[in-house]
Amino acid sequence: MPEAAIVHIVDDDASLGEALASLFRSVGLEPRLYGSAQAFLDAELPDAPGCLVLDVRLPGLSGLDFQAQLAQFGIGLPVVLMTGHGDIPMSVRGMKAGAVDFLPKPFREQDMLDAVTTGIERDRQRRAADGGRRALEERFATLSPRERQVMALVTAGKLNKQVAGELSLSEITVKIHRGAAMRKMGARSLADLVRMAEALHVGA
Amino acid sequence: MPEAAIVHIVDDDASLGEALASLFRSVGLEPRLYGSAQAFLDAELPDAPGCLVLDVRLPGLSGLDFQAQLAQFGIGLPVVLMTGHGDIPMSVRGMKAGAVDFLPKPFREQDMLDAVTTGIERDRQRRAADGGRRALEERFATLSPRERQVMALVTAGKLNKQVAGELSLSEITVKIHRGAAMRKMGARSLADLVRMAEALHVGA
DNA sequence: CCAGCGTTCATATCTTCGTATGAGCGGCGC
C-alpha cells in the first residue's frame, strides 16, 4: 500500500477550496487548505508525497510567479495550475515552468483528479530518486578531504600509482584512502564506487 | 562557429509559410517549407540541428496528432506549435507532449525567433548526447555474445573468478573476453567500462 | 575444403590491488 498523499490547495476563494478539499477526500487524498502563497510557505511541509494545486490569480503575487519562487527555494513539489481567466500565453508559461497541468475553470472534477494523481506519482518518483541521492551524499559527507580526492581520481580510472603521483603521495597511502572511501561509501566493488561517483558528479 | 541550423515549416498556408521562411533567413537560419505533414515525412531529414514549426490546424491530421506521431517514429526534433484558433487545453496538450512553445497567431516575430532558437539549442544538445550514445552502441555491436555477458557481470562488480563461476568458464577465458571487451569498447580503465555499461543499460 | 571467427583452456610472468601490522606527526577539543 502506497504512502498517504497530501494535496496542498492554495486559493483565496475559501468556498472553492472547500469544494476541492472534499473532492480529494472522496478519493482518499488528504487535502490542506491555504488562503495565500505566504500561508503555504509558513506551513511545515510534511514528509510525504504530495502535489500543489494553485490558483493562478492570487492576492499578492501571481500563481506563476509563486511557482517560479518555489523552484528557487528548491521545493520540487509538482504543481497543478488552475485559473478562471486565463489565456494561452499564461498556460504556456505555466507548463514551461514544469506544471503538471493547467486547468481553466470550470474544469471537470475528473480532470483535476487525473492531474493531481499524475503530480503525486511524479512526486513519489522524485522523492525516491532524491532519497537515494541523499543517502549517498550523507555517506560522502563522512569522507575526509583526502579520501574524496582519491575517490575522484580512482573513479576516473586512474591506477593507485597514478593517483599517488598526482597527489604526491606514496602508493600505500592511496590504498588506505581508497579502502576507507570504499568502506565509508558502502561500495562493495570499484564498479559500485564508480556509479556512486557518477550519481554525485564527483570529479566533474 | 556553430553548425548551420535548419527550420522546418509545416503549414498549408503558403503565404504565411513564405513570410516565416523569410523571417528565418533574415537571422541566418535555413528554412524548408512543407505543405503538409506527409510532405515533411517524405522528405529526407538533413543531418543538422534543426527545429520544426508546426501549425496546429493542418489538412488531414491535426498538428497535435502529428506531433505525437513524430515521437512514435523516434523523430526527436523539437517542435514549435502555432495556431490561429487555439484554446488553453490545446496549448496544454501540446506543451505536455514536449513542444518548445505554443504561439497563438498573430505572434510577434521575436517570440517565434526565440522559440525556434530555443528549439535548435535543445536539438543541438540532444544530437550531441545521441551521437555519443550511438558511437557506444556501434562499438558494443562488435562484441561477441560472450564478451557482452562478461562485460555485464564485470561492470556489475563481480570478480573474474565469480564471473567464471556464473558462466561455468575458467578464469583465464573470462580474462580474455574481458580484455577483448575493453579493447573493442575503447575503454582505458574498468571505470570507463562501467560508465559505458551504465549508458548502455547493460545488465538491466 | 579451408580460412576465419568465436570459444575454450593452460602455462607463465608481471603488475596491481587489498589489507594487516606497525608507526610517526600535527591539529583540535576537553
Next chain:
DNA sequence: GCGCCGCTCATACGAAGATATGAACGCTGG
C-alpha cells in the same frame, strides 16, 4: 596535556588482474 582523528609511510603477503604464447574445437561462408 592527552586522546582522537586525519594524514603519512614502510614492510609484507596473498589475491586479483593484464598479457603473451600456444593450442584445440566447432561452425560458417566463400
